[in-house]
Amino acid sequence: MSVQAPTNTSGLTGLQHIDLVERCAAHNYHPLPVVVSQADGVWVEDADGKRYMDMLAAYSAVNFGHCNAELVAVAKEQLERVTLTSRAFHNDQLGPLCEQLAELCGMEAILPMNTGAEGVETAIKTARKWGYTIKGVPAGKAKIICCNDNFHGRTTTIVSFSTDTQCREGFGPFTPGFEIIEYGNIDALRNAIDDNTVAFLVEPIQGEAGIIVPPPGYLKQVRDLCSEKNILFIADEIQSGLGRCGATFCCRTENVQPDVFILGKALGGGIMPVSAVVSSREILSVFTPGDHGSTFGGNPLACAVARKVVEILKTDKYQSNARELGEYLFPRLHAIKTEKVKEIRGRGLWVGIEFRPSAGKARDYCERLMNEGMLCKDTHEQTMRLAPPLCITRDELDWAINKLEKVLV
Numbered sequence: 001m002s003v004q005a006p007t008n009t010s011g012l013t014g015l016q017h018i019d020l021v022e023r024c025a026a027h028n029y030h031p032l033p034v035v036v037s038q039a040d041g042v043w044v045e046d047a048d049g050k051r052y053m054d055m056l057a058a059y060s061a062v063n064f065g066h067c068n069a070e071l072v073a074v075a076k077e078q079l080e081r082v083t084l085t086s087r088a089f090h091n092d093q094l095g096p097l098c099e100q101l102a103e104l105c106g107m108e109a110i111l112p113m114n115t116g117a118e119g120v121e122t123a124i125k126t127a128r129k130w131g132y133t134i135k136g137v138p139a140g141k142a143k144i145i146c147c148n149d150n151f152h153g154r155t156t157t158i159v160s161f162s163t164d165t166q167c168r169e170g171f172g173p174f175t176p177g178f179e180i181i182e183y184g185n186i187d188a189l190r191n192a193i194d195d196n197t198v199a200f201l202v203e204p205i206q207g208e209a210g211i212i213v214p215p216p217g218y219l220k221q222v223r224d225l226c227s228e229k230n231i232l233f234i235a236d237e238i239q240s241g242l243g244r245c246g247a248t249f250c251c252r253t254e255n256v257q258p259d260v261f262i263l264g265k266a267l268g269g270g271i272m273p274v275s276a277v278v279s280s281r282e283i284l285s286v287f288t289p290g291d292h293g294s295t296f297g298g299n300p301l302a303c304a305v306a307r308k309v310v311e312i313l314k315t316d317k318y319q320s321n322a323r324e325l326g327e328y329l330f331p332r333l334h335a336i337k338t339e340k341v342k343e344i345r346g347r348g349l350w351v352g353i354e355f356r357p358s359a360g361k362a363r364d365y366c367e368r369l370m371n372e373g374m375l376c377k378d379t380h381e382q383t384m385r386l387a388p389p390l391c392i393t394r395d396e397l398d399w400a401i402n403k404l405e406k407v408l409v
């Protein structure tokens with residue numbers, strides 16, 4: 001069979017684009033059949049000129065809106081100066097980002113990487129080495145505790161502690177050194193901690209699991225227990241952080257400071273993959289030259305964009321919009337809830353709508369919403385998640401609520 005790829009892809013219809021992906025890309029995704037070719041704020045336009053409201057925001061990577069003018073301007077400016085040096089040399093964007101991001105986090109130092117999964121891998125290496133060199137755990141014995149239904153990324157080590165069979169099947173053998181406990185259960189954490197435990201890795205709200213909010217006070221209890229037992233509290237705020245929950249960090253909605261933040265997604269402003277592990281100088285001092293790194297980690301283009309992201313977050317503009325519109329949204333959603341809906345969960349502008357099995361799959365509702373001009377995504381069969389860009393206005397939110405009301409009857 002011969003495969004012909006057209007040399008000119010500019011004049012293709014949406015269906016032709018989808019066909020190309022079907023033929024020439026690995027089938028590791030099952031996207032909705034919409035081909036985005038332009039975007040602005042909360043709106044995207046497909047290859048055939050149809051407009052949609054984006055109620056997913058690239059899983060919160062586009063928190064500040066598509067093609068955010070401030071972020072695009074900084075990226076363009078940096079593109080023409082210098083984009084990549086590798087860490088073999090210094091660049092004039094990395095130092096300022098480290099200082100500004102550490103300050104935003106109430107921390108002292110950062111280790112920059114690119115994707116979220118790399119950030120998580122980096123946090124795992126940090127915790128293990130901290131365990132051996134500072135806590136005094138015997139070599140090769142470090143244990144990290146994680147939760148059921150977690151999502152921390154897709155590398156071989158990270159899927160080793162996933163409880164989702166599809167994430168693991170066919171990818172073994174797996175990395176040892178992890179124990180899985182029930183999410184939201186502080187007694188389970190207390191029982192799991194032993195002398196060799198170095199860290200508890202947790203999402204403050206579980207995103208991919210379906211916007212699962214732990215019981216009130218859980219994060220505070222985690223904080224206290226980790227301090228008492230001398231283990232690192234690692235908050236994976238890759239999706240929950242940077243405005244989504246109506247605060248700079250989800251942990252701050254409960255006035256809790258972890259030992260380590262893992263950040264990603266929105267840190268790159270929807271432009272670049274930028275992730276970081278943010279912690280104290282002491283904890284990050286476990287790394288010495290040659291221990292760990294990344295060719296693109298800390299590149300000047302990524303750092304310039306991330307610096308602007310930090311600057312934007314310091315204004316509280318997007319966090320306060322998520323907070324205020326979140327307070328408006330949840331009562332409205334409860335008001336249009338029908339017997340099809342089992343539960344509505346979330347915080348800020350982050351919503352999971354779980355459908356009863358008798359009401360069909362969440363994917364069906366996402367497809368109907370797509371036909372209505374609204375894009376969102378199902379997770380774990382029964383849950384639809386909403387996570388609009390945080391620049392959304394009340395009128396736009398009303399528009400989305402009306403569309404939802406239409407498909408929930």
Ligand SMILES: *Cc1c(COP(=O)(O)O)cnc(C)c1O
Binds near residue numbers: 120203208
């Ligand atoms: C998306 C996500 C990751 C992985 O990030 P990638 O950039 O896709 O590697 C890790 N943790 C959480 C909580 C996430 O939502």
